[in-house]
Amino acid sequence: MPRVKKAVKSRRRRKKVLDMAKGYRGGRGKLLRTAKETVERGLQFAYRDRRAKKRDFRSLWIVRINAAARMHGMSYSQFMNGLKKADVAIDRKVLAGLAxxxxxxxxxxxRIAKEAA
Structure with missing residues (x-):
């Protein structure tokens, strides 16, 4: 079996990590071990926060809808309940944008929600 030199593969692997660490300060952007640790941690945060972002936006939409509904003398829950009873199928993102x-x-x-409630 022929001898295999792994320089190309390993260099590519190291370069990939260091490219992802571009912009990090000091050794975190230059040294492989610290760069690898930092990049790994950053990827974990990115994975977690892609999910948290959805929760954050939903709560923002609810706050905006609640504020607008209260200007019309209703609470958020009364407003949403009225829309549901009136068979108005608009999601929170669109409602917040309208608000x-x-x-x-x-x-x-x-007005439609008030009449239906």
């Missing part, structure tokens, strides 16, 4: 950018449309939805 911020188009208050007249949100006011019409609030």
């Amino acid at each position: 911020v950018s188009d208050p007249e449309a949100f006011a019409r939805l609030a």
Whole structure:
């Protein structure tokens, strides 16, 4: 069996880690071991926060909808319950966008929710 030199593969593997560590300060961006630890940790944060981002945005939308609903004399839960009873199927992202950018449309939805509740 022929002798295999692993320089190409190992260099590529090290380079991949160091490229991901680009921009890190000091040894974290230059030294393989510390760069590998830092990159690994960063990837763990990225994985976790891709999920946390969804929760954060949903709660932001709820806060915005609640604020807009209270301007029309309803709580968030009353507003959402009224929309559900009126068979209005608009998700929270769109409702929050309407609350911020188009208050007249949100006011019409609030009237519909009030009538249905």
